[in-house]
Amino acid sequence: MAPAADSPQWRGPNRDGKSTETGLLQQWPAGGPRLVWKAQGLGEGYSSFAVVGNRLYTQGQQGDQEFVLALDAATGKQVWKTPTGRALGNDKGNGPRGTPTVDGNRLYAVAGDGTLVCLETDTGKRVWGANFAADFKGREPHWGYAESPLVDGDRVIVTPGGPGASIVALNKATGAVIWKSQSDGAAYSSAIPFDAGATRGLAILTAGAAVGLNMKNGELLWRYPNVANRVANIATPIVSKDLVFVSTDYGTGCALLKLTPQGGSVQASEVYFNKDMRNHYTTSVLVGDYLYGYSSDILTAMEFATGKVAWRNRSVGKGNCIYADQRLYCMGEDGAVGLIEPTPAAYTEKSRFEIPRGPNPTWTPPVVANGRLYLREQDNLYSFDIKR
16 A cells, blocks of 8 residues: 655645655546545635645635635545635635645634634634734735745744734744744745755745745845746745745746855855746746746746756646656646656656636646545535545
8 A cells, every 4th residue: 555645734745846645646547537526615715725634624715704624535525614814805816825734733824814823623713813914014915915824843934024024933832923024025925944054944935035034033044036026926935955946927037046054144146047937826846856837838847957948838728736656737727637747858748637617717736645636626626536
């Protein structure tokens, strides 16, 4: 029996878009893998999933309220539902964007209006909460807060985008402020940890730059503005050893930064900058020596160390990619889903199928966990069996 693997947070166990799971189908039957169940009642929103044990956790919106909800992984039936922020409405689709983060018996989630909640995973009962505007003078970004909280050690990292409180660390047990740092506005990115020498840090895109902070005290380690645009900085940084990759669209581009410990701090130097990987609302995934991701609307394979492009393909259309067991799972914004072999030699598609889409694009990234592929289209959730 192949080992199953939970996906407790945004982009999987390590926030890198990769599942540790094995024993999955390397090709799908005609028409796609077997549908185990379809659930409805998630409401509006683009929130993805945390999957832990027999539970799925996501966010949705109905009427004038956003909420976090838990579903049974075996059946798709709702276990609990807890109200969070007020409804978020805008021209790119209503409802929450961020994915809940599960840490032990606690869950952390950010609503579109900047309401942060810590809930009990078993019951959905609220343990503590905060509000980015009220508590940190945060300025809600144009399309709402889209962050998935980072839990690291005893702290939870979020980005209110307030003066002197662009990024904050809170005690995960109580919500008490540990540190506040910087004054950039919030973007739509989520933080990722890194280690450089003896320093534990975090990297994130704000509205003004890619920044690295000391995880312990919030001190600014480095700041790299070249990759920021004035519209929307969205992708999660990608960390590999002493390298950090950052990317945005709106004609901007991508950069690889090398981190060098210096005294008690860390310096970031540019290895390359190019316009060949412009991640819009999606984040690339690093498999071996190559990044696979959407440069605007074209799936692109790019050598991580050099920035050299191996191939480009329209694939399933502009969308999201994740990786599990020697395959990329790419979901286009029109509901097409492709199973692709990640090789720099050529674009190699093994299978594809489609789910129905409504008036909004299918922007929720797919999730692979415990032998299942989960695909969300607003109110609808599909669970497919992808085990061999």
